[in-house]
Amino acid sequence: MKNCIASTLLLLVAVTAIQAASVATPTCGGSTSSKNINLVNPSNPPRECEYHIKAYSKYVCQLRINWAMTLAQPTLETEDSGLTYAECTRDYFEVNGLKFCGTEVWQHIYVPFNATDGDSVVDLVVSLADRAGASGLPTASWDMTVTQLECPAGASVRSLDFEEEEITIEGRASTIKDGFFVAPPGCLQYFPQSKGTVKSFNYNDGNGIYPSRMNYAICFRRQTDTKALNVRNIRAYGFNVGAVVAASTLTTDEGCYSSESTNDLDADFLMVPQATLEDSHKHATYFCGSIKKDVVISSNNPGPLMVLFNSDDVYGQNEAGFAFTYVVS
Structure with a gap:
């Protein structure tokens, strides 16, 4: 840290x-x-x-x-x-x-x-x-x-x-x-530098609790030659999102945000548009759960560079939030 x-x-x-x-x-x-x-x-x-x-x-x-x-x-x-x-x-x-x-x-x-x-x-x-x-x-x-x-x-x-x-x-x-510092409209957080660290609110080195009922955009600066946003170093101490947290399991897409759901329950997730898991080459958009190994997620979204975080009405054990480093390349 x-x-x-x-x-x-x-x-x-x-x-x-x-x-x-x-x-x-x-x-x-x-x-x-x-x-x-x-x-x-x-x-x-x-x-x-x-x-x-x-x-x-x-x-x-x-x-x-x-x-x-x-x-x-x-x-x-x-x-x-x-x-x-x-x-x-x-x-x-x-x-x-x-x-x-x-x-x-x-x-x-x-x-x-x-x-x-x-x-x-x-x-x-x-x-x-x-x-x-x-x-x-x-x-x-x-x-x-x-x-x-x-x-x-x-x-x-x-x-x-x-x-x-x-x-x-x-x-x-x-x-x-x-x-250089003015954020695109709609961004609650904005990181204009090409690399840095992002943490959820009240992360507190993995010992905190993120508030329920949040939904916000975290944005990054795109330049004319920008190709991708890389989300790096997501580990167990850095990623515990959702009431459905399972030991050492990073869950994606339907496991985080069901398309058939009619309410906001079990909808804690980090959303990364057009994302790919570097090690498995698996495509995903929604991420939740917990992970103990290093994971790199690459997003080649052609539009504004951003990730979205949503927390629902339900608190589950170990909802400490997330911390990750990023690189815009």
């Missing part, structure tokens, strides 16, 4: 270097329109800590939020039907209707931002359970880096090159340099 940490730190350095500017550090309840923002828990955090992010310019199209945090793990809730699911109820970080909790070591998400609406504000909320008495909850902490990403005039997606666009922002000359 050392390579994972090193790659993440390099990306954080690159993100914060997008544009030289002072870093705003608002406290709980504060507002800021700075391009670069750092949010850190106070020594005695309140039960609810809310930050209000206002547009840095009318060209802001996305927020990239990187964070490390220690919050309570997801709670296992049981419905009247007897089914159990994992949900962030005691502590959580919430933005754009999504809730995250548990332990993260530099995770990230993208949040759309319509800066053309002058009243647009994105609220980031950290909500904590009552820690009075012997609650057994961890000491809450968070460290977030928020970067406001700008798109060139009239553009909703990033360009594939590094060209800078000279523009005028609120009467001052400026240059948009964010194109």
Whole structure:
């Protein structure tokens, strides 16, 4: 995991270097329109800590939020039907209707931002359970880096090159340099570098639980000469997805997501479009279960490079999630 940490730190350095500017550090309840923002828990955090992010310019199209945090793990809730699911109820970080909790070591998400609406504000909320008495909850902490990403005039997606666009922002000359980092629309996560590491939320070195009821796209940067996305190093400690987990068995397609199913049960999977297992040359799209040996999955999807993750309403044993390295070639 050392390579994972090193790659993440390099990306954080690159993100914060997008544009030289002072870093705003608002406290709980504060507002800021700075391009670069750092949010850190106070020594005695309140039960609810809310930050209000206002547009840095009318060209802001996305927020990239990187964070490390220690919050309570997801709670296992049981419905009247007897089914159990994992949900962030005691502590959580919430933005754009999504809730995250548990332990993260530099995770990230993208949040759309319509800066053309002058009243647009994105609220980031950290909500904590009552820690009075012997609650057994961890000491809450968070460290977030928020970067406001700008798109060139009239553009909703990033360009594939590094060209800078000279523009005028609120009467001052400026240059948009964010194109490399702006994600394609619809991507909750985006990895613009040609190689790196991807982890599910609250993975915590295989000791966490991914939240139930998630469905999101993880995207990668395609260049004009890109041929394939290779998902590598999926091992037992790195891949435990689905209530149907069997010992040392990587399950694919119908075993993960039945075409005859009329509900979302047993539908935890990592979806890799037009994928091929390198060792067996088997074609598959949906992946779940558990695996103890190295596996390489290659995707030659001609369109946007992405994988999709879905978690259903049912929590099963060993649903720790996934961690894999990737190479775009």
